[in-house]
Amino acid sequence: MSDLSAIVSPQGAAPAAAVQPKRPLLQIQGLEAGYGDVQVLWGVDLEIPNGEITCIVGSNGAGKSTLLRTISGMVRASAGSIRFAGQDMTGAGPDRMLGAGIAHVPEGRRLFRGMSIRDNLLLGAYMRHDSRADIERDLEFVYGMFPILKQREKQDATTLSGGEQQMCAIGRGIMSRPQLLLVDELSLGLAPRAVELLGEALLEINRKGLTIVLVEQDVLTAFDLASRAYVIETGKVSLSGSTAELAADPRVRRAYMGM
Ligand SMILES: Nc1ncnc2c1ncn2[C@@H]1O[C@H](COP(=O)(O)OP(=O)(O)OP(=O)(O)O)[C@@H](O)[C@H]1O
Numbered sequence: 001m002s003d004l005s006a007i008v009s010p011q012g013a014a015p016a017a018a019v020q021p022k023r024p025l026l027q028i029q030g031l032e033a034g035y036g037d038v039q040v041l042w043g044v045d046l047e048i049p050n051g052e053i054t055c056i057v058g059s060n061g062a063g064k065s066t067l068l069r070t071i072s073g074m075v076r077a078s079a080g081s082i083r084f085a086g087q088d089m090t091g092a093g094p095d096r097m098l099g100a101g102i103a104h105v106p107e108g109r110r111l112f113r114g115m116s117i118r119d120n121l122l123l124g125a126y127m128r129h130d131s132r133a134d135i136e137r138d139l140e141f142v143y144g145m146f147p148i149l150k151q152r153e154k155q156d157a158t159t160l161s162g163g164e165q166q167m168c169a170i171g172r173g174i175m176s177r178p179q180l181l182l183v184d185e186l187s188l189g190l191a192p193r194a195v196e197l198l199g200e201a202l203l204e205i206n207r208k209g210l211t212i213v214l215v216e217q218d219v220l221t222a223f224d225l226a227s228r229a230y231v232i233e234t235g236k237v238s239l240s241g242s243t244a245e246l247a248a249d250p251r252v253r254r255a256y257m258g259m
Contacts, residue, residue: 024048024050025050026047026071026083028046028081029083031082032044033066033075034075052212053214058256060217065107065185066235068213071104085101095127109166109169111157111168118153138175145204145205146164148164162194166194178210179210180210183213183214183215184215186202187218219256227243228243
């Protein structure tokens with residue numbers, strides 16, 4: 001496998017080993033956002049520590065995907081602030097967010113039909129200005145992580161199984177050399193074995209220094225992977241803490257873990 005410190009440190013930032021685990025990479029304050037006249041997020045405060053996996057859980061329609069879309073600039077905030085890697089990014093659109101180091105793996109994967117796996121992966125690198133050799137090296141890193149993608153690289157990406165499409169979508173995110181990877185619904189519609197493989201891959205890239213925010217309906221999967229969690233209810237943060245604390249909280253167990 002190639003050296004991921006190069007992938008997760010796009011602007012010459014400190015390599016993984018030097019990352020301070022508790023320093024917030026992303027800070028959100030009073031975030032409000034929605035679609036037209038429909039407000040979805042109501043004053044969300046969030047801190048994502050550098051080097052960790054943080055999960056966001058909550059019921060259907062709570063606003064989890066909207067929160068990720070607002071962080072990656074696809075939905076514009078109507079109030080509040082977004083600070084990423086020490087810079088004020090409030091109001092930035094998707095290209096600026098991606099350029100700053102935020103990659104978004106959207107719900108439903110959204111791979112491009114009629115395009116090969118390789119070309120879908122290369123699309124993730126479209127904002128990069130570094131050499132072809134660097135991009136090829138990162139492609140080999142993704143192929144090392146998910147060998148099935150290499151074996152099928154010329155195949156139309158949308159003919160892959162759901163789990164393989166999720167690998168391709170995560171790989172496309174990694175191809176932008178992010179500092180922060182947002183993953184919306186890792187496990188939705190996938191077989192348990194696929195979820196296990198994808199979870200192992202996320203843990204591995206996190207161990208190499210990549211900070212991850214995971215939106216996940218399956219709270220047990222989310223708590224297995226993440227060290228911290230936020231619970232979102234009707235567009236507001238209702239609870240937050242370590243996943244160990246929240247997994248022991250009767251409110252979380254009753255509402256989200258069926259216990
Ligand atoms: N593109 C859109 N246009 C208008 N309303 C939207 C749009 N996307 C989401 N919504 C609405 O915003 C609210 C929050 O949706 P969102 O997808 O963020 O929730 P979620 O917590 O991710 O839920 P789910 O797990 O069901 O996707 C819902 O009421 C939803 O109908």
